[in-house]
Every structure is written in C-alpha cells, then in structure tokens.
Amino acid sequence: MANLFLKQAKQYSKTRPGYPQQLFDFIASKTPTHDVVWDVGTGSGQAAVSLASIYKSVIGTDTSNTQLEFAPKLPNIRYECTSATLSMSELEQKIGKGSSIDLVTVAQALHWFDNDTFYNQVKCILKKPNGVIAAWCYTIPEIDDQFDPIFHKFYNESKPYWDSLRGLVDDKYTSIKFPFGPVDGCDHTGPFEFRSTKLMSLDEFFMYIKSWSAYQTAKEKGVELLNENVVNEFTKAWNEDENGQKSVTYPVYLRIGKVGELVN
C-alpha cells in the first residue's frame, strides 16, 4: 500500500493538516519522561515536527523515501526509511534497543500496518511500565452547511477506490485493534476527539483530494474523480472569505494506551 502515497508526496506535504497543540499536550502529559519518540509512518513529518518541540529527539520512519524527502529537517529529528515490517535487527539498528522509547506515535497510518507484528515491536521497544503508544486518524473535513453535503456525496462516490482498511478510519478508530491499557487518568484507550483546522483555498482543497490514495487508485483505473462536473459543483458551493480561503476542520480521533509491565 505504501506505493499509494508515492505519486502524490508533494501534494501530500503541501495540503495535509498538521495536528492541534492540545493533542500533543495531552499525549505528552501521559509520558513521565520526554526523551525519545518513534513516529511511525511519519510521511512528510506532519506530527514529527510538533513532537520535536516537546521531546529531546524524534525518529520518524516511513516506508517511502519520497515522502521523507518532503519532511522538514530539524536537528533533533532523524528520518529513516524502513521495510513495511521491520525485523528485530532492523528495529534495533534504526530505532533503538528494547525499553528505550518513551512514546510511539502513528498519525493517520495505523490502519495500514500489520498490527500483530507492529504491536509486538511496540511492546518491546517502549519503556516499561509507562511507555505510551498514541495513534490517531482524521476523517473527512467539515467546511460549512452548503459545502458539506456536496462533499459527502463525492466522498461516498469515491468509496470503491479506497482500500477496505479505510473503513477503520470512517469508523473513527473505534474498531481498530489496540491491545494496550489505559494511560494514567483515563479509564479507556479512546477514541478521544480533537479538532484540527486549516485555512485553504479551493485549489489547495483540490490538491488535498489529489493526495488521497483513492484519487491515485481511481486515476490508475482511468477514472478522474475531480471531473468537470465535480469541479463546477465544488466551485459553486465554495464561498471563500476575502483572502480567498476557507476554514477547513478535520475531526481527529486518538487511541492512547500504555504498555504496562509485560507478563511474558
């Protein structure tokens, strides 16, 4: 699946939302120390950059070198291209030894992973007992009463071109497997809801759609999702402000848990 993101890495880095500070403050309040984070499926560093202002160092990994090329380079972020399923020796070589990481984050990517293998590695690499895993997704954006119904119809029509794993996102990560205990101060592992808002022009919004894996898949099947009718409908319904932009809000759903003391 990683190939789905190769061809639109540039659109991806320009138009995907960052995440709200409240999300990072909440997550950081659950890790007793703020030394090292592993941001898996980092893409073009959307979460890594914010994490770098809270944690001493961030390791951002992705299977796509093309995505990593667009990620902002900061002195305390190390980007690594990895295999989709890391071997234990690749894990140790590129990420670190067992019980060495405070926090594992996965932003808008957990649904693509081979969960069992990944979770075993997370359990190995997190500090015990307080190491934390935080994984979140965002669903389709909310704009306003005029635009949203048109966009929902378009999204429904795009469904055949999404991988079936996208259903876990539509489900707001309620049904994704997440075998961890609640972090201190919580009685469940989520989803906890946050909101990410971005000002966008209509051209940027079209570029955001072009960054979808489904857009790429449709194109490969000879279908242009942003055909003339759709572009016209969107243009009519897009009442931008005087700066040519609109406020676009993405609901974000966080699952968070801690590894605890491992029994075996």
Ligand SMILES: C[S@@+](CC[C@H](N)C(=O)[O-])C[C@H]1O[C@@H](n2cnc3c(N)ncnc32)[C@H](O)[C@@H]1O
């Ligand atoms: C939807 S993007 C999310 C990027 C970024 N984290 C964000 O918040 O926008 C999913 C990313 O996961 C990467 N990816 C997919 N499978 C992966 C795997 N098994 N291991 C690491 N990265 C993977 C893709 O290459 C892609 O960059």
